[in-house]
Amino acid sequence: xxxxxxxxxxxxxxxxxxxxxxxxxxxxxxxxxxxxxxxxxxxxxxxxxxxxxxxxxxxxxxxxxxxxxxxxxxxxxxxxxxxxxxxxxxxxxxxxxxxxxxxxxxxxxxxxxxxxxxxxxxxxxxxxxxxxxxxxxx
Numbered sequence: 688x689x690x691x692x693x694x695x696x697x698x699x700x701x702x703x704x705x706x707x708x709x710x711x712x713x714x715x716x717x718x719x720x721x722x723x724x725x726x727x728x729x730x731x732x733x734x735x736x737x738x739x740x741x742x743x744x745x746x747x748x749x750x751x752x753x754x755x756x757x758x759x760x761x762x763x764x765x766x767x768x769x770x771x772x773x774x775x776x777x778x779x780x781x782x783x784x785x786x787x788x789x790x791x792x793x794x795x796x797x798x799x800x801x802x803x804x805x806x807x808x809x810x811x812x813x814x815x816x817x818x819x820x821x822x823x824x825x
Contacts, residue, residue: 722747733765740766749773750780771799 726738730748740748745766752762759770777783778797789796789804796804803811 727751730766737765746776749776750782753777753782771797771805 721741722744723741724747726740727744727748729738730740730744731752745768749762749766749768752765753759753773759773762768762773763770774783774797778788778795783797787798788794789798789807790802791804791807794804794807796806799805800808801811
């Protein structure tokens with residue numbers, strides 16, 4: 688119990704009925720460097736005023752929330768990031784199933800439309816537009 692007294696924010700959060708956040712104990716558990724885990728904890732708990740987060744901290748908070756079943760729309764509002772960006776982070780972290788990834792070989796990004804990621808969909812649209820201007824069937 689001495690550990691919980693040393694970390695009062697975590698102790699208070701752990702007593703609630705929501706999933707508890709405990710920062711990684713060792714550097715080996717970190718997925719990114721230079722993350723203020725207490726700022727991430729405050730962002731997850733919804734404390735106001737919301738702390739300023741670095742991009743790495745925002746990513747870690749969003750991924751933690753997704754791992755605990757919180758919807759992208761709620762995370763988007765709480766952390767002020769686009770749902771699309773959260774989905775890209777999930778793809779990078781390997782949290783999406785293969786049917787939610789781009790169908791182009793060796794591309795591990797999240798599917799957006801026509802079974803393609805944002806980059807491949809943009810390239811496909813440009814190719815189709817160029818073909819239409821030349822009067823060639825795409």
